Amino acid sequence: MPKPLDPKCQLCSKLPTAKAKVLHGAEGDGCWNPHICHNRRSFYRRRKSANTGIETIIVEPPGTYFAVLYLYKELGDKPLHALAAELWLGQQPVCRLEPIHCFGLTAGKIRSYTDQVLQAFASQYSVSLYQYKDMFEINPAHCPVRPCPLHPPL
Known part of the structure; x- marks a missing residue:
């Protein structure tokens, strides 16, 4: 090799x-x-x-809808700090759920909420979405929600 x-x-x-x-x-x-x-x-x-x-060509990828979930949490078995979601069509995001804090929400309430978000994406764009295509865990230090306990005002 x-x-x-x-x-x-x-x-x-x-x-x-x-x-x-x-x-x-x-x-x-x-x-x-x-x-x-x-x-x-x-x-x-x-x-x-x-x-x-070498000649280069461009072939447009198929335009399929898929949803992505962003989880703001520490590595390991730590509580969820915040979450966000996006709906994509092909290579471009078309709709976004702004991040929200998850303080005080149980695992069942979080699951129910993410299912509601998926249903809202599906009904808004008349598509069938049964689950999130991918979930990304992001360090809570990058939480964009303000005010945030991790980012107190100066």
């Missing part, structure tokens, strides 16, 4: 040799090796230019 490309060397190959020697030589991070680096830089530059002759 071939060795993976080194991102540091890829970036270095785009620099002029003099600048690369300064950044990665004795005054820099010390990784410059004159026996290896000239050939490696040449390899990365040629590899990049060889791929430019």
Whole structure:
């Protein structure tokens, strides 16, 4: 199996040799090796230019509706801080439930609420939605709801 490309060397190959020697030589991070680096830089530059002759086409992905649920919670078995949801059509979001705090809501009430959101999306856009396509857990530090106990006013 071939060795993976080194991102540091890829970036270095785009620099002029003099600048690369300064950044990665004795005054820099010390990784410059004159026996290896000239050939490696040449390899990365040629590899990049060889791929430019390939034609690219764009095929529009199918436009299907799906719902996504965002859960603002700590990792592990911690309580849910907030939640939000979005309805997507293909590659674009078309409708959003603004985030709400979940303080004092039981697991049953949260489940009932997320089902209501799914039904609201379905009835608003006349589509069949039976479940969320994906759920993303986000650290509560990124909670966008204001006011929020995690982000007290200054």
